[in-house]
Amino acid sequence: NAGVTQTPKFRILKIGQSMTLQCAQDMNHNYMYWYRQDPGMGLKLIYYSVGAGITDKGEVPNGYNVSRSTTEDFPLRLELAAPSQTSVYFCASSYVTGGQLGTDTQYFGPGTRLTVL
Amino acid sequence: AQSVTQLDSHVSVSEGTPVLLRCNYSSSYSPSLFWYVQHPNKGLQLLLKYTSAATLVKGINGFEAEFKKSETSFHLTKPSAHMSDAAEYFCVVTGHSGNTPLVFGKGTRLSVIA
Numbered sequence: 001n002a003g004v005t006q007t008p009k010f011r012i013l014k015i016g017q018s019m020t021l022q023c024a025q026d027m028n029h030n031y032m033y034w035y036r037q038d039p040g041m042g043l044k045l046i047y048y049s050v051g052a053g054i055t056d057k058g059e060v061p062n063g064y065n066v067s068r069s070t071t072e073d074f075p076l077r078l079e080l081a082a083p084s085q086t087s088v089y090f091c092a093s094s095y096v097t098g099g100q101l102g103t104d105t106q107y108f109g110p111g112t113r114l115t116v117l
Numbered sequence: 118a119q120s121v122t123q124l125d126s127h128v129s130v131s132e133g134t135p136v137l138l139r140c141n142y143s144s145s146y147s148p149s150l151f152w153y154v155q156h157p158n159k160g161l162q163l164l165l166k167y168t169s170a171a172t173l174v175k176g177i178n179g180f181e182a183e184f185k186k187s188e189t190s191f192h193l194t195k196p197s198a199h200m201s202d203a204a205e206y207f208c209v210v211t212g213h214s215g216n217t218p219l220v221f222g223k224g225t226r227l228s229v230i231a
Contacts, residue, residue: 106219
């Protein structure tokens with residue numbers, strides 16, 4: 001049971017390049033999330049998904065796209081990288097049953113450290 | 118809207134002494150509250166959570182937190198610090214809205230001195 005895995009661990013991009021951050025979970029969780037963490041700040045939600053085929057915007061979605069074709073995978077796409085997207089990105093997952101949103105325990109991956117120059 | 122304020126950005130304690138990390142919250146609803154820990158270059162791990170059951174919540178590694186509605190606080194404590202407790206700690210409140218399931222505080226960095 002690997003939990004939540006993320007690849008790559010580190011990446012340096014040039015302005016305008018694109019890339020996909022991969023996230024996978026093997027816990028059969030229905031909810032998955034993408035966060036970014038800037039220095040000295042808490043995590044900000046970028047996008048989340050309540051199940052395969054269903055995604056929704058979080059607090060800071062601009063410049064990112066997601067898809068959820070399977071329960072296990074939730075990739076995050078950066079189309080035109082900008083220096084403001086330099087951050088550490090965390091993927092998380094949780095199992096949410098009816099009426100319990102907000103009480104679920106989220107399980108986090110180890111993060112991807114992205115630098116845009 | 119929900120919000121959370123961690124009152125100290127950095128706390129330093131000696132090994133074997135008590136730990137107190139302070140968190141105040143604001144919520145229009147009955148909140149769910151969490152403490153997560155992040156060790157250097159690692160992902161976040163749940164320490165404990167309050168979901169309207171017992172107000173004193175016990176977590177892993179000897180940590181506990183008390184929900185005090187009258188003070189809108191959810192402070193994290195541990196009787197005796199260990200070197201391995203050095204990490205970043207985040208207080209988190211449920212967003213209860215469609216696009217902010219969790220709202221994170223800015224974090225408190227705990228240093229433990231030998």
